[in-house]
Amino acid sequence: MSISVGYYPGCSGSGTSVEYDKSTRAVCKKLGIELHEIDDWSCCGSTPAHTVNHTLSAALSARNLVLAAKQGQEEVVTPCPSCLANLRTASHKIEDEEYRPKVEALLDESCEEAASVASTLQLIIERVGIDAIKKAVVKPLKDLNVACYYGCIMNRPPELMKFDDPENPMAMDKIMEACGATVLPFPLKVECCGAAAGMPKKNIVTELSGRLLEVADSLNTEIIVTACPLCQMNLDLRQGQVNRANGKSYDIPVVYFTQLLGLALGLSAEEVGLSKLVVDPTPRLRFADVL
Amino acid sequence: MRIGVFICHCGSNIAATVDCPAVAEQAKGLQDVVFTTDTMYTCSEPGQNEIIEAIKEHKLDGVVVASCSPRMHEATFRRALERAGLNRYMLEMANIREHVSWIGKNKERNTVKAFELVSIAVAKLRNNNPLYANKFDVTKRVLVIGGGVAGIQAALDCADAGYQVVMVEREQSIGGKMAKIDKTFPTVDCSSCILGPKMVDVSQHENITLYALSEVEKIEGYVGNFDVQVRKKATYVNWDECTGCGACMEKCPSKKNIDKFNEGISKCTSINIPFPQAIPKKAAINPEGCLMLQKGKCGVCAKVCPTKCIDFEQKDEIITEKVGAVIAATGYDMFDHSVYKQYGAGQYPDVITSLQYERLMNASGPTGGHIIRPSDGKEPKKVVFVQCVGSRDPSVGRPYCSGFCCMYTAKQAILTKDHIPDSDSYVFYMDIRSPGKGYDEFTRRAQEQYGVQYLRGRVSMIYPKGDRYVVRGSDTLAGTQVEVEADLVVLAVGAESAKNAPALAEKMRISYDNYGFFMEAHPKLKPVETNTAGVYLAGSCVGPRDIPTSVGQGSAAAAKVMTLFSKDKLESDPQVSSVNTSRCIGCMKCATTCPFGAIKEVTDRAGNVKAEVIETVCQGCGICTVTCPQGAIQLQHFTDNQILAEVNALCQAQLDF
Amino acid sequence: METIPLNSPDREFIREVQERSGQNVLACYQCGNCTAGCPYNFAYDLSVSRVMRLVQLGQREAVLKSHSIWLCATCQSCTTRCPNSIDVAKIMDVLRHMAREAGYATERNVKAFGDAFLESVEKHGRVYELGVTATYIRKTGRFWTDVDLAPAMLPKNKLSIKPHEIRGKEHVSEIFKRFRERDAVKENS
The missing domain is CATH 3.50.50.60 (FAD/NAD(P)-binding domain)
Known part of the structure; x- marks a missing residue:
């Protein structure tokens, strides 16, 4: 079975979350998913756009869905929940016959033909499936205690995202279990990490990410697994800032689910971009005999 | 025919937006109308006396009252007619308040509409016939469904009044939620201390038959004459012999059943008496947990039982009871x-x-x-x-x-x-x-x-x-x-609402709301009655209620039953369907569409199949009348002729004020 | 504390919030669940439920001048858990739009970051992360922003020195241009 979809990497995929993009592509290849990167895709507008204006935000996102459709893709996946939320919202707005002309006016082109959008996480769990993943695992992550952290918008609001449970999502938990890891019952799966406040209001991130790290630490989490570039950055890159602000000394690696999944599927540390992480996971992975 | 028309002002409720004297004046021109007047409050005593005097003085044989909704005062005016010697069905009402004055502000148009409604009523009345009720016997036994505090109160009140009570309880013991509660508010007195004696009274009262671990399977019939089927579930214990000694519980090796009475916070044995004060205090086996029933190995309870009352072969039993009234107290x-x-x-x-x-x-x-x-x-x-x-x-x-x-x-x-x-x-x-x-x-x-x-x-x-x-x-x-x-x-x-409440409501032919709570006949004035005669409600099956309200409703429902049972005979409503046998071709389509099973097949003297309406079962819904290809079945007081006369009147009414 | 004059609620404000958000603010019965679940509450000057209450009371100034509406990150906790299914996050978003349009920016840095981000998108078609940081620092004068991250960040060699220019960058910048042209005309979100 081969799956072929359009791919929207998102801006951070060629910057701060380059390892997410790399491991996503590698994992998909391994699982028989063909990703066709949308040619000449542009930024979805992210949080700043929707905080300025909903139509502007929809137009910036819709450009990519229209582009994908022109390139023959009915369906686009993206690894980034923030891109997903923007693209999905735009998709809803251009389906609304009354709203569409407003978007078209900014875009100066028709939005009638546009691709739909989902997350790569949803694609992997729904189209590849847990059984297929289990079969494909060659390097089980046994003896590894992980906590899956989904972030606030992968599943919310449920009416828009229509994927998994909004309060207790399980998609990554199931994938990690299928890879042989021990998944801890992390109660703050959908609590916000501080999002894009890192630069303008650092104290927000150090407070909120601090709460997440505290609970993860209390569960003896060895690795936090994420699916969001912003969550990963706040918890990993800013872990030092969190420690300094709160007088703590956490040292918990924060990896993308595609990185651990990739290792379990037999990809190398290089192929999943492990070296790009700030808090180094390799000691724990070596101890668990994954590397 | 000599008809009198009375236009009510209802103070200013109607008169403010309807020209009542003008309507009365115009009505004089309607066929067969010999007397018209407008009055301030027709429902008041002087208002009713005016009707009675007019009937006598003008030799009226039919009356139209144009006022409020018939739900409000139809019974009042029917009684007034009867006091004047007329048949109660020679009254027609035109609702010129809820249907006219309260919903429109344009006085001119309201007046026209009020007159149209009056002319419809007159046209129907010209086709009315006196109708007479039949009488039938009442079975003076009552079924109480649910043995919580509301049901217990209702059962004890009825039993104390001398009536036979059949109580059906779904769980193994009566007591309901109140039996689980520790203390009650606001007095902080012990719940089981005040409920316990009432539970014992139920078990010891000579007028009460209790079926626990049982459910109502089917209810047929009508007020005064219900046939009820009760499914008594297999307990695998012969309750006539069980003394409730508890020896079986001590020895039962299967101890990991979810303890429903304790809301799952503890485990219990497969053979169990739910709590020390249970009524009836009898053991029952949970077949899902029982090793003997599941795997055919064990039987320890049977060995230790001093009265040898364990019966692994026991099956569900269907019991039939005849009752005249039903009280639903199925809780929440x-x-x-x-x-x-x-x-x-x-x-x-x-x-x-x-x-x-x-x-x-x-x-x-x-x-x-x-x-x-x-x-x-x-x-x-x-x-x-x-x-x-x-x-x-x-x-x-x-x-x-x-x-x-x-x-x-x-x-x-x-x-x-x-x-x-x-x-x-x-x-x-x-x-x-x-x-x-x-x-x-x-x-x-x-x-x-x-x-x-x-x-x-x-x-x-x-x-x-x-x-x-x-x-x-x-x-x-x-x-x-x-x-x-x-x-x-x-x-x-x-x-x-209690699990399966809607299914039970359908068995009792009563309504329930969006949440599965049973509907009262009127939320304020008939709180324990339903729209099905002879079926009453008590407690939280209507909506969440605390203990005092539930007890009060239990007594209220019992009082309603006693009122019903105070008569030896009941009158049936003559507004039911009747078959014109000369037109009926015996196709029995009416019987298949009747939702109440009120039509039976009979054979006339010539051997022809005919439909016959069981008057006491018919609820007067009229579905059969539209089903009948011959127009042979007619709903009394709502015949085709009466309805067509109304339609004609409406189409013809043209006037200028 | 201030007395809220109830005789003159700004009904136009209530209407505008309702129309632009598509939400019925009267459905809010002030249970406080949005406040209870808001991760950002500790940084707010007005809790979310108080923002909702002040909208119900037609208090335009108090709401649009609040810091909270700028700090909300649209994490959707309030929207997901509202017992009355009010899209509270969308209302917060709309209030932010209205505050921007009315020239309020009580959280200058948050606004500056958003502006820097969008300027980058407008210029290159995609976000140029180093460029955003530079613009942000220029706008705010906060030269020490995240310099403590440099030792961890730089060896990872993640941030491109040059922006990723796309062929369609003109198309993207025209979206912004057209938006500004029609921005004079009030639009409903």
Whole structure:
């Protein structure tokens, strides 16, 4: 079975979350998913756009869905929940016959033909499936205690995202279990990490990410697994800032689910971009005999 | 025919937007109308006397009253006609209040519409015939469905009045929710101490037959003459012989059954008596847990039973009872809080329901009345109560207030302090609803004397942290977020309709609301009656009720039954279908569409198949009349001729005012 | 504290919030669940439920001048858990739009970051992360922003020194241009 979809990497995929993009592509290849990167895709507008204006935000996102459709893709996946939320919202707005002309006016082109959008996480769990993943695992992550952290918008609001449970999502938990890891019952799966406040209001991130790290630490989490570039950055890159602000000394690696999944599927540390992480996971992975 | 027309002003209710004298004047021109007048209040005593005098003076044989809805005063005016010697069905009403004056402001157009309605009524009345009711016998026995406190009260009142009562209880013991509760608010008296004697009275009353672990399978018939089928479920114990000694429970090796009576906070044996005060105090086997019934190996209970009453071969039994009235007192169920994933979806051992907490506090409960955490058996020092879990929450389909949670939560918080003096209690609430005698004082006492910390706001999230639980809520009075680390969290789960309530409602042919609660005949004036004659309601099957209200309703329903049984014969409503046998071709289509099974097949003297209406069963819905290809079946008082006359009148009414 | 004059609520404000958000603010019964679940509450000057209450009371100034509406990250906790299914996050978003349009920016840095981000998108078609940081620092004068991250960040060699220019960058910048042209005309979100 081969799956072929359009791919929207998102801006951070060629910057701060380059390892997410790399491991996503590698994992998909391994699982028989063909990703066709949308040619000449542009930024979805992210949080700043929707905080300025909903139509502007929809137009910036819709450009990519229209582009994908022109390139023959009915369906686009993206690894980034923030891109997903923007693209999905735009998709809803251009389906609304009354709203569409407003978007078209900014875009100066028709939005009638546009691709739909989902997350790569949803694609992997729904189209590849847990059984297929289990079969494909060659390097089980046994003896590894992980906590899956989904972030606030992968599943919310449920009416828009229509994927998994909004309060207790399980998609990554199931994938990690299928890879042989021990998944801890992390109660703050959908609590916000501080999002894009890192630069303008650092104290927000150090407070909120601090709460997440505290609970993860209390569960003896060895690795936090994420699916969001912003969550990963706040918890990993800013872990030092969190420690300094709160007088703590956490040292918990924060990896993308595609990185651990990739290792379990037999990809190398290089192929999943492990070296790009700030808090180094390799000691724990070596101890668990994954590397 | 000589018809009189009375136009009511209803004070200014009608007269403000309808020219009543003009309508009366115009009505004089209608066919057969010999007298018209307009009066201030037709329903008043002088108003009724005016009708009676006019009937005598003008030799009227039919009357039209144009006033309010017939639901309001049809019975009043029918009685007035009867006092004047006319048949009650020679009255027609035109509703010129709800259908005219209250809904339109244009006086001119209202006056035209009022006259049109009057002319319709006159046209129908010209086709009316006197109708007479038949009389039939009443079976003076009553079925009480549900043995909670409402049903118990209803059964005892009826039995004490000398009537035979059949009580059907779904669970193994009567007592309902009240039997599980530790103490009652606001008096803090022991629940089972006040309920227990009533339960014993039920078991000992010579007029009460109790079927426990039984369900109503089918109800047929009509007021005064219901045929009821009861399914008595297999208990695998011969209850005539069982003494309730409990020897079987001591020896049963299968000890891991979910203890339903204790709300799942403890386990019980497969053969079990749910609690020491159970009525009937008889053992029953849970077939799912029984090794003998599942695997054919064991039989220890049969060996130790001193009266040899274990019967593994027992089957369900169907029992038939004849009764004249039914009281539904089927109570409610607790809301299943597992939909609140943000509260742990039932997966956190120390986040429990309020009813589970009652069992923890109850001296005859599994902990002997010691409040401990289910997870580790430790005594909790910080207890958080979360109100409105499954109440006033449209997002989970429960927009209504369950009414009693504010009170039981205050009681539980007070009792927590009594049990554990060095504990702190917190109550998250949205509004305190305590409109009962001594109720509000009670919630104040919780705060002022027991120091319970009340926080006005919902809880957004509960999550474990170490061996405690973080409860994150808001205090909208302080205007911000609050957090408590709790040892134990009690969710004040709301009430929802009893499982399968709609199915039972359909068996009784009564209505139920969107949430499965049974509908009263009138929410204010007929709170324990239903729209099906002979079926009455008591307690929380109508909506969440506390104990005093449930008991009051039990007595009220019993009083209604006694009123019904005070007559030896009942009158049937003559507004039922009747078959013109000369037109009927015996196709029996009417019988297949009748929702009440009121049409039977008969053979006439010539051997032809004909339909016949069982008058006492027919509810007068009229479905058969539109089904009949021959127009042979007609609903009395709503015949085709009467309805067509009304339509004609409406189409012809043309006038200028 | 201030007395809120109830005789003259700004009904136009209530209407505009309702119309632009598509939400019925009267459905809010002030249970405080949004505040209870708001991760950002600790940084707010007005809790979310108070913002909702002040909208119900037609208090335009108090709401649009609040810091909270700028700090909300649209994490959707309030929207997901509102018992009355009000999209509270969307209302917060709309209030932010209205505040911007009315020239309020009580959280200058948050606004500056958003502006820097969008300027980058407008210029290159995609976000140029180093460029955003530079613009942000220029706008705010906060030269020490995240310099403590440099030792961890730089060896990872993640941030491109040059922006990723796309062929369609003109198309993207025209979206912004057209938006500004019609921005004079009030639009409903």
